[in-house]
Amino acid sequence: MPEIADFLFQITSLIRETAAQRLAEWGCGELADGIELERPAISKHGDYSTNIALVAAGRAKRPPRELASQLADDFSAARTLQPLLSHTEIAGPGFINFFLRPAALAGAVQTGITLGARFGSSLPAAPEKILLEFVSANPTGTLHVGHARYAAYGDALRRILEFAGHDVTSEFYINDYGTQMEIFGRTLAARYAQELGLGGKIPDEGYQGEYPRHVAKLIAEEAGDRFAGEMTPEPTPAALSFFRQRGCELVLGEMRAELERFRVGFDSWFSESRLYSSGEAEAAIEELKRAGEAVEREGALWLLTTRYGDDKDRVLIRGSGEPTYFASDIAYHRDKLERGYDRLINIWGADHHGYVPRMKAAFEALAHDPERLEIIIGQLVNLIQMGERRQMSKRAGTMVTLAELVDGIGVDAARFFLVDRSHDTTLDLDMEKAKLKSEENPVYYVQYAHARICSILRKSETGGEAGVETGGEEEPAGATQTAAGGPFSLQPQERELILKQADFPAVVRAAAITRSPQRLTTYARELAAVFHVFYHNCPVLRADPGTAAFRLDLCRLTRYVIARSLDLVGVAAPEKM
RNA sequence: GCGCUCGUAGCUCAAUUGGAUAGAGCAACGGACUUCUAAUCCGUAGGUUGCAGGUUCGAGUCCUGCCGGGCGCACCA
Numbered sequence: 001m002p003e004i005a006d007f008l009f010q011i012t013s014l015i016r017e018t019a020a021q022r023l024a025e026w027g028c029g030e031l032a033d034g035i036e037l038e039r040p041a042i043s044k045h046g047d048y049s050t051n052i053a054l055v056a057a058g059r060a061k062r063p064p065r066e067l068a069s070q071l072a073d074d075f076s077a078a079r080t081l082q083p084l085l086s087h088t089e090i091a092g093p094g095f096i097n098f099f100l101r102p103a104a105l106a107g108a109v110q111t112g113i114t115l116g117a118r119f120g121s122s123l124p125a126a127p128e129k130i131l132l133e134f135v136s137a138n139p140t141g142t143l144h145v146g147h148a149r150y151a152a153y154g155d156a157l158r159r160i161l162e163f164a165g166h167d168v169t170s171e172f173y174i175n176d177y178g179t180q181m182e183i184f185g186r187t188l189a190a191r192y193a194q195e196l197g198l199g200g201k202i203p204d205e206g207y208q209g210e211y212p213r214h215v216a217k218l219i220a221e222e223a224g225d226r227f228a229g230e231m232t233p234e235p236t237p238a239a240l241s242f243f244r245q246r247g248c249e250l251v252l253g254e255m256r257a258e259l260e261r262f263r264v265g266f267d268s269w270f271s272e273s274r275l276y277s278s279g280e281a282e283a284a285i286e287e288l289k290r291a292g293e294a295v296e297r298e299g300a301l302w303l304l305t306t307r308y309g310d311d312k313d314r315v316l317i318r319g320s321g322e323p324t325y326f327a328s329d330i331a332y333h334r335d336k337l338e339r340g341y342d343r344l345i346n347i348w349g350a351d352h353h354g355y356v357p358r359m360k361a362a363f364e365a366l367a368h369d370p371e372r373l374e375i376i377i378g379q380l381v382n383l384i385q386m387g388e389r390r391q392m393s394k395r396a397g398t399m400v401t402l403a404e405l406v407d408g409i410g411v412d413a414a415r416f417f418l419v420d421r422s423h424d425t426t427l428d429l430d431m432e433k434a435k436l437k438s439e440e441n442p443v444y445y446v447q448y449a450h451a452r453i454c455s456i457l458r459k460s461e462t463g464g465e466a467g468v469e470t471g472g473e474e475e476p477a478g479a480t481q482t483a484a485g486g487p488f489s490l491q492p493q494e495r496e497l498i499l500k501q502a503d504f505p506a507v508v509r510a511a512a513i514t515r516s517p518q519r520l521t522t523y524a525r526e527l528a529a530v531f532h533v534f535y536h537n538c539p540v541l542r543a544d545p546g547t548a549a550f551r552l553d554l555c556r557l558t559r560y561v562i563a564r565s566l567d568l569v570g571v572a573a574p575e576k577m
Numbered sequence: 578g579c580g581c582u583c584g585u586a587g588c589u590c591a592a593u594u595g596g597a598u599a600g601a602g603c604a605a606c607g608g609a610c611u612u613c614u615a616a617u618c619c620g621u622a623g624g625u626u627g628c629a630g631g632u633u634c635g636a637g638u639c640c641u642g643c644c645g646g647g648c649g650c651a652c653c654a
Contacts, residue, residue: 038593041600051596054634064634092597093634138654180654300652311580311650318652325654353581354649379583380648421590425583426647439616442602448616456613503593510593522591525601532617541613555613577616 007108026060046097064094134347156517164512185244191216284331305361384430416443449528524565
């Protein structure tokens with residue numbers, strides 16, 4: 001239920017109210033609340049249409065067109081709808097098509113402008129306190145385009161959910177505990193020793209590649225030879241602990257800077273190792289033991305996830321006494337719930353989807369509703385290099401970093417490109433092609449419309465051309481607009497523009513509900529297209545004063561909606577191009 | 578082998594969650610700048626929505642079975 005009066009929502013509400021009584025008469029009154037207005041594909045089919053007669057026909061056991069006819073009469077007779085509705089038609093198998101009065105559409109523009117920055121925002125029926133966790137890259141390397149995809153998607157989702165009325169916290173989970181960190185620390189120590197000419201040896205399982213060397217260099221710069229005495233024959237535990245910790249800090253610092261450059265900020269950075277220092281991990285495990293959900297077997301501690309549909313039980317504590325990543329994750333999610341969130345949304349890569357059932361099972365084991373955990377699986381990014389499809393891999397050196405992506409095509413093009421396709425399809429990225437074709441990125445099409453509008457608005461403010469020119473002479477035939485207040489008609493391009501603007505609040509809502517930021521890029525492109533057509537057919541500053549004023553309002557609202565649509569996916573809206 | 582997931586124009590993707598004649602952008606071809614920004618607009622061409630059934634007034638969308646791609650199936654994370 002939108003907090004804010006939104007034109008399409010208002011009409012829909014009035015249609016529902018009007019239809020409710022008749023539907024009840026036919027024994028299907030509960031259908032009224034489900035009535036939705038759609039934009040027909042063809043303009044001849046009206047401004048909006050509804051299929052309610054078709055839906056009701058099955059229940060009422062009467063021909064759909066007969067029901068449509070009755071409902072259409074009701075709509076025409078309804079006092080509340082008369083200021084909005086010009087007429088209705090019945091078409092096809094039983095669609096009811098609505099044709100709106102121009103004055104009503106003009107009123108919608110005024111409402112939108114009055115709402116200003118709030119236009120499109122809403123208050124959902126059940127606002128939620130949401131924790132949105134994404135990226136959460138291991139602090140042992142650099143961010144690549146796979147992370148970039150989740151960063152762009154997650155951050156856009158955060159913006160959209162907030163604008164749609166939810167209370168969202170974005171969080172980055174830091175895997176700074178366990179085996180991988182251990183190995184990373186050893187790798188850094190070896191690289192550090194090499195920096196100092198002490199000839200350290202990278203462990204067998206260690207990280208090859210340039211990045212650890214880069215981090216070790218940073219440490220060498222700030223620490224000098226302070227640890228030189230602790231490197232041979234083996235790095236001391238104290239030294240390893242330092243390298244682990246300092247390395248992690250440095251990597252996270254670079255990640256944070258890189259993400260900020262990408263316009264992705266996190267409200268919270270949550271450390272895995274803190275779960276152990278605070279005793280939370282132990283507490284979670286104890287709770288599971290006490291509840292009889294975790295048992296010792298074969299020297300390890302197992303969580304009995306098969307009770308809740310998982311394929312096999314899962315180890316929490318290894319025979320070696322080391323807790324698994326799964327144990328950490330349980331403690332982590334327990335902590336999230338204790339922080340009072342209604343819903344936990346995790347964005348995971350497709351390579352982790354097999355992990356979902358056990359995590360859900362853990363919720364049940366802790367007697368929490370697994371529905372509160374929503375895991376969004378994002379498909380992976382493949383690289384195309386020299387015409388070959390390759391999977392990204394640090395070891396194979398087939399990796400494109402977030403930094404390279406941003407340097408290559410810029411933040412706006414990169415974010416638009418990444419969010420524009422569904423997170424649910426695998427994405428092929430050819431960096432060479434992406435660079436060559438970056439000027440063809442649809443983001444510029446949308447930004448250009450925005451810049452164009454800004455240019456018109458600038459000129460209107462300086463009073464340059466408004467009203468001084470040839471009056472209505474260049475108007476397309478049939479224009480009969482007069483100053484506000486009088487009866488007028490709308491050019492088809494104006495009508496299209498207004499109807500497209502009126503879609504915006506519903507687009508935001510749909511994007512939020514279906515977790516699809518990509519709806520916004522599609523919408524922004526459509527709105528820009530409709531505006532460009534309007535621009536070519538309907539002069540603004542050169543129109544007569546009344547028309548010019550009205551069209552300037554159309555421009556203002558379009559500008560606002562484009563800027564907001566882009567902002568919701570983290571893309572800038574430049575005033576000049 | 579089992580599980581999850583995706584197959585839509587030559588390419589990259591949409592399609593208001595079951596609606597009317599499946600739409601955009603690139604790429605191709607032909608037009609429009611003495612004009613509020615030509616990074617734009619107009620037009621042409623491009624499709625058995627992987628295949629086969631099913632559900633109903635109606636299917637790209639839901640169900641079943643095949644085919645093909647991706648990803649998983651650890652006391653790794």
